[in-house]
Amino acid sequence: MTQADQEFISVPVPREHVTKVYAFLAELAGTAESASGGEAVAEADGKYPYVEWSLEDLRRLPKTRMASVQTAVGVMDILAERPGSKMSYTSLSDLLGLKPKQLQGALAAFTRHIHKEYGRRNWPLEWAEAAATDNPDFRTESFYTMDESIARLWKDVRAT
Known part of the structure; x- marks a missing residue:
């Protein structure tokens, strides 16, 4: 269906959710067909399983053109250079040149991508x-880290 064939409507969205809605719409437009042939199947309790990341799994990530996945790839590049070190959400958004809400929307879409494409x-x-350290606007903040084994695999992926 072309854009000319689509009917567009305006939907009021609270300001704090706009980037999440944009990320969701981008995901809908960019992943009409799952690489695995459909939706990932959740376990009986409604949760997706914990699955170790293989080198092949990691090789697929940077090939995905979705902006949210590419943002997560940027986060992974930063963390792989500092395995085991925690980096704040604020620091990551600054290093990536993103506003915190943009990073938040991208990571939310990345989670949906991981569910759908990797099951x-x-x-x-x-x-x-944890308690915020870099941003006085937050009482708490998320801190991200990558363990040594994944960092080694990721560096191998990025070197090839």
């Missing part, structure tokens, strides 16, 4: 919430 719940990096 798992876990990212190839870890995050935890």
Whole structure:
């Protein structure tokens, strides 16, 4: 269907959710067909399984053209240079040249991508919430890290 064939409507969205809506719409437009042939199947409890990341899984990530996945690839590039070190959400958004809400929307879309295309719940990096240190506007903030083994695999992926 071309854009000329589509009917567009305006939908009021609270300001704090606009980037999430944009990320969701971009995901809908960019992933009409799943590489695995359809939606990933959640476990009986409704959760996706925890699955270790292989070298082949990691090789697929940078090939995905979706902006949200490319943002996550940028986060992974930064974290792979500092395996085991925690980086704040604010620091990552600054290094990537993004506003915090843009990073938030991209990472939310990345989670949906991981569910749909990889059939798992876990990212190839870890995050935890803690008291904010870099941004006085937040009481708490997310901190991200990549373990040494994933960092080594990721560096191999990025070197090829």
